[in-house]
Amino acid sequence: MFKSVYAAVGSTREAVNPLWHKAVALALVVGSAAALGLASPSAIGSDGVGDPYFPQDGNGGYDVSRYDVKVFYDPAKPDSFTGDTTVQAAAKQDLDRFNLDLEGFTVSSVTVNGVPAREVARTGAHELVITPASRVRRGSVFAVRVGYSGKPAGASWHKLQGGGVDVTGEPHSATAWFPLNDHPSDKAALHLEATVPAEWTVIGNGLPGPTSERDGLKTFRWNEDHPIVSYATTMAIDKFTVHASKLADGTPVINAYGQNTTYLPDSEALVPKIMAFLTKTFGPYPFDSTGSIVVAPEATEGSLALETQTRPTYDGAFFDASAVHELAHQWFGDSVxxxxxxxxxxxxxxxxxxxxxxxxxxxxxxxxxxxxxxxxxxxxxxxxxxxxxxxxxxxxxxxxxxxxxxxxxxxxxxxxxxxxxxxxxxxxxxxxxxxxxxxxxxxxxxxxxxxxxxxxxxxxxxxxxxxxxxxxxxxxxxxxx
Incomplete structure (x- = not known):
């Protein structure tokens, strides 16, 4: 039944057009700027997409196609996080300068197409301002690689009861762990490679890739090749118990239960039935895997349940009602x-x-x-x-x-x-x-x-x-x- 979410949950131009003088003056200024190697206004990507609610979210001048995020994190050292992210993008305009969104951290290196950036600056709450060594031409595909480290910041980092961490949140979360174009209008594929001490497990979006282990460290790989909206990205590190199965059509189901969470076999068993109902109602499932991430945060304000793409995140346990809601988001919110x-x-x-x-x-x-x-x-x-x-x-x-x-x-x-x-x-x-x-x-x-x-x-x-x-x-x- 219906319930409240809180209850349940141009010789003559000079004479004809006096503004022509200003146009000439502006052209001279822009030309001089170019001669000096400075960015002209038309070659600067905006520091926000102008969202009516969050005008500084996202950035202008390019479209991202893929993020390759490599991170290292030891839960025993929660103030130390290391990241190495490559952003693959296409320039929608000439770019002498552009921005990415990143909250906190010390940025140690930035390259554009393998060449060190001329200048890197930080401004505002999350703006990473990058001046490449040479202009990125409109229509070109370019790669930005950012090295960064330090103490994680932001409300989207949730400490878990067993000592791990979960990074989720809406409307913002991704900026707290990798640099990106943080607005729902620029969706991109996400490939995660996360290295942790061998006793820990990393769960992310999409399909799991091969794991590797060396010198007491284990590297997990997760690949989401379908475009993902920034707030639906996630990385969860815990000593997970993982249940793997498949839907009737062969779609992998990965349910991961962190420490101090509750495994409800009847609820898990309902997931295939729920997915069949949703597919019948809304059309083909848009992604290549499904399941859940169940974690136990040390403290939360309200429910942590969130429609992280392919694998919703739940606080403590999940029931059929919560699973139906979050899995429906895979169609409404994640795919569309x-x-x-x-x-x-x-x-x-x-x-x-x-x-x-x-x-x-x-x-x-x-x-x-x-x-x-x-x-x-x-x-x-x-x-x-x-x-x-x-x-x-x-x-x-x-x-x-x-x-x-x-x-x-x-x-x-x-x-x-x-x-x-x-x-x-x-x-x-x-x-x-x-x-x-x-x-x-x-x-x-x-x-x-x-x-x-x-x-x-x-x-x-x-x-x-x-x-x-x-x-x-x-x-x-x-x-x-």
Whole structure:
């Protein structure tokens, strides 16, 4: 049934155009800058993508295709972390200077296409400013290698009860362990090579590669070749117990249980059934492996559960409800990711409603009845309806409204357009934007197209308003019963 996320979880130009003088002056300045080897304004990658909520997140001027992250970490020395990351990218413009995002650490070396950078600077909370020895030309593919070390910083480093560490978080986490273009709009493959003392195990995203051991150290490799959104990356180091199996179609399932966690065999046994349900509902599973990472943090604020790509992370244990939600994110949020942070509904609204769909299919839950009861209980509660589901505000990008009312909205949409069109829409959406980025307004347009009807009033009332939706949007079809 529906539950609150908190409850459950140009000779004449001079005369004609006086601005021409300024254009000439600017051209002279730019030309002089080039002669002096300085960066011209047009050849500087921006220090942020201009996200409405996090304007300094990400960077402009290039698209990343792959991260190769090599790290060394000894849990017995938690203040010492060593990283060596190579960023493969394509230049969208000429670049005399560009930025990466990295939080903390001392940067010891930076090369661009194997040549030491002319200058490296740090600014702001996470900007790594790189001036290459020579201009990176628009359209070229280039590689940036960064060596760094020091004490890990940031709230995304979670100390585990057994002495290990887990690096997860939303909206930010990846900047705390490797340099990157930290915005959901620039997704890239991630290859991790992590070396730890031999008694420890490293779990990451994607498929495991070969492990190697030497001089009491063990190196683990994890390869996620599908594009990954930055906050869905993870690295967990613990003395894991790993259960490996396969789905009916051969997809590897890797469930890793850290120290002081609870193994629930019945919940683990449900994963194949959950995956079959999700695949039937949303279309083919978008990735090459699945499973879970279960850890026991020393201290957390709320649940640590997060849809880390291919292998969601859970705090202490996982149940069918949490697994359904986080695995649904593999379609909604991981494969189809935000365009910007106003679009949280394309992840959370769907993942939350998927829990209701599972309850309906598995337990016969009456979602119409549950919907009517929740709406009735909030008719006079103005605060419940006050936060818009789309663009909820920069201080609350993942507000509870996306979960509670987002699920209600999707059920109302289902009753408005009918089951066949609704579930067809979900599969159309996940297929059309597979491995890419999308926006909530884009979903509204696709919904209207697939439904063959004008849904502008419905979405204005449900997603863009800060008051209770009027009739008939509040109680369409069977919801009037």
């Amino acid at each position: 990711s935000f365009s910007d942070w106003r679009d949280g509904c394309i992840a959370e609204c769907f993942a939350q409603y998927t829990g209701q769909l599972w309850d309906e299919a598995e337990n016969g839950a009456d979602l119409d009845k549950s919907y009517r009861e929740i709406v009735a209980s909030h008719v006079g509660d103005a605060a419940y309806w006050a936060v818009p589901i789309y663009d909820p505000g920069k201080d609350r990008p993942l507000d509870y409204a996306l979960y509670d009312r987002g699920a209600l909205m999707l059920h109302a949409l289902r009753r408005t357009i009918g089951d066949a069109k609704f579930f067809g829409l979900l599969q159309h959406w996940t297929a059309a934007h597979r491995y890419g980025n999308a926006s909530w307004p884009g979903f509204e347009r696709l919904a209207a197209h697939d439904a063959g009807q004008d849904l502008s009033g419905f979405f204005r009332a449900w997603a863009h308003s800060s008051v209770i939706p009027p009739e008939p949007y509040l109680h369409p079809g069977p919801l009037n019963g």
